Amino acid sequence: MARKASLHLGKRTVTELRRTLPDVAERTIAAITEEVPSYSDALTGSMGQTISTAVELALGGFLSLAERSRGAEQSPTATAVDGAYQLGRGEARSGRSVDALLQAYRIGARVSWRELSTAAVRSGVDAETVGRFAELVFAYIDELSAASVAGHNDELETTGRVRQRLLERLAAQLLSGADDEVVAATAAQADWPWPETLTVVLVPESQVRAVLPSLPAETVHSGEPLSAGGESDLAALLVPDVHGHRRTSLLRALEHRAAVVGPARPTTAVRASLERALRVRALELGPDTEAHLTELVLGADPDALADLRAQALAPLADRGASSTEKLVETLRSWLLHHGRRDAVAADLFVHPQTVRYRMSQLREAYGERLDDPRAVLELTVALGTLDVAGRATDDDAAPEAGTAG
CATH class of the missing domain: 3.30.70 (Alpha-Beta Plaits)
Structure with missing residues (x-):
């Protein structure tokens, strides 16, 4: 919708702003690439140069509006609006969502305003004019983004909607394990x-x-x-x-x-x-x-893991619950710390002598199994993720035992 002008920038200011347009376009493209992942690949190479040129032309068109005499209508030209509309259609064909497109517009407006307003102030524009300048920038971007959304929606209403249905069919085929040739044919139809x-x-x-x-x-x-x-x-x-x-x-x-x-x-x-x-x-x-x-x-087979744990703890079956809990806790830590007594003691918050005493009990219960690689593997798997109810204290510490852990 047309708006009556509330802003007029002098030729000197517009000339200064036009001089900055290549840098503004470059920074705008860089910000969109960084902040909108959907555009990370689209804005490189020749396509990136094409879009950069389009951004520069759009900004130039905006400056032409700002340069018009007071009282003139200030709306994007038909060429600019049509370009934005075609951009929206192209983005739909590329598979990018309208949300990504609008996010790119928001970022473009923010960066363009920051760069252009800085240049305007540098050229001597007063604060009140800068405020009106901001209003015109964002109104201009709103009209262009609305045209792009219309183009995006129109494309989806036609070929885009057909492609979306094909992509949904493709997803269903991939997730169901359909025949490779069927999947490849659908991907080709969808231009995926x-x-x-x-x-x-x-x-x-x-x-x-x-x-x-x-x-x-x-x-x-x-x-x-x-x-x-x-x-x-x-x-x-x-x-x-x-x-x-x-x-x-x-x-x-x-x-x-x-x-x-x-x-x-x-x-x-x-x-x-x-x-x-x-x-x-x-x-x-x-x-x-x-x-x-x-x-x-x-957790792939909970019953098998439970049976393995039962087998692993069978040598301790004749001991009381409190003693078993402490020994299981110690054995688990001993396995995970590769038998380093000081590391086990630090893990359990007990004295190294307590670890030595408990390991003598465990060696008595398990015998040579603690030196058998296969048995150690089974014990590690069985006890590696076992939750122990609580930490034992030093109350079971004993005088130095003859068998070390």
Whole structure:
């Protein structure tokens, strides 16, 4: 909608501002690249130069408005609005969400205003004019972003919506383990670039829209909600090529979300990433599945682990509960500290002599098993994650025993 001008910048000021446009465009692109992960790859190379030029032209168009005589209508030109509309359509075709696009506009407005206002003040513009200048900057950006949203929505109404349905079908095929040829055909139809790996991210369906701008543009949404651990509205997002060092950035981007991140797996084996993420979410272990591998392994067969523990503790069956608890605690620490008596004593907050005394009892109970690698492995697995009810005190300390631990 057209607005009557409330601002007029002199030619000297506009000339100074135009001189800064290349630097302003460069800083704007850098800020968007840094703050909107969806654009990290899109703004490099020739595409980055094209967008940088477009940003510079848009800012130049804005300065033309600011230079107009008082009383003239101040709205983006038809060329600028059409360019913004086509940008929105292009972003939809590229798979980037409207939220990512609007975030880029907000960052662009912030950086442009900071840089241009600094230059304006440097050229002698007074505070009142700078205030009106700010109003015009943000109104201008609002109109361009509205045109881009319209273009984005129109594209989704046509080819974009068809592609989205294909991507949802692709996600369902990948997660169900469909035939590789079927999956490849759907990916080709959807014009989806085949990644080296996929990583499943589980989030509540209500958070999908907020999370997607932080993920790569070709992330695929499963569409149909999943159920796990009593939750019935989980979404599975399939994130391409965030293996290796990129996983750290992914975890950081999801830091304040109720997300669980599965392991990276080859594209057609992504169901394994989903299954692990579902297990970790059901166990409420935390966002990074790869930080809980020990718990997952030991919890894979709870009955087998219980039997193993029963076997491991059988030599202590004839002892009282209090004595057994202290000996189990000591044996566990001895195994985890590779028999270093001082380290065990520090871990248990007891005197090293107490450790020596208890180990003499354990050697009496277990005999040569404590020197058998296979038996030590079984005891380590059985007791490694065992929760001990409390720390023992020195009340069972005894005079030096002849057998050392």
